[in-house]
Amino acid sequence: MSLEYKIINRNSDDFKEILKLNLEVFPQNELLAPINLEDPIMASDENLKIFTFYDGGKFIGYAALYLYKELCYLAFLAIWPQFQGCSYGSKILDILNSNFNQIVLEIEYLDPKADDIDQRIRRSKFYQKSGFCDSTHTISYLGMKYSIYTSSKVEFERFIQMFEFFKSKNYFEFIYE
Incomplete structure (x- = not known):
């Protein structure tokens, strides 16, 4: 496996491949906030970085990150289903971790009553295996509750400032705990 990447824009x-991939792997409600790649204003924000990843020239997936002060918010990480389980996700996170010091992301809260609890647990284990840890803080928006994971010690207040910034742009409303 020889993973290459480049940073692209809208x-x-x-x-176009990213938009197709999104429809394949994400529920519609997860494509709306806090980063909407189809929003021309958001997509043209210089702090939004979209990395595309390739193996032998074949498009494998992408990561969309938003840089806010010293934080790097991993808004999306998506890999085509036929390439999932082949270590591409781990390799992508290795590349991102080597380029950014403080990566923060959220995953669906591990609610034992959730219909997709097994998938949530697998996602949590994947990020933990890649060096992320549960910050024990949560955030809720658009009717979903998320656990906040970090790659290193992150001041929670900085994370909240970033989300307050998103809110000020009218991207969405949120509740944090």
Whole structure:
């Protein structure tokens, strides 16, 4: 496996592939906030970085990150289903961790009553195996509760400031705990 990457923008041909991939792997409600890649204003924000990943020239997946002060918010990480389980996700996180010091992300809260609890647990274990830890803080938006995971010690207040910034742009409302 030889994973290459490049940073693209909304005008790239690969951006269309990202939109197709999103429809394949994400529920519709997860594509709305806090980062909406289809929003031209958000997509043109210089703090939004979209990494596309390739193996032998074949598009494997992407990561969308938002840089806020010293934080790097991993808004999306998606890999085509046929390439999932082949260590691409771990390799992508290794690349991101080597380029950014403080990565923060959220995953669906591990609610034992959730219909997809097994998938949530697998996702949690995947991020933990890649060096992320549960911050024990949560955030809720659009009717979903998320656990906040970090790659290193992150001041929770900085994370909240970033989400307050998103809120000020009218991206969405949220509740944090």
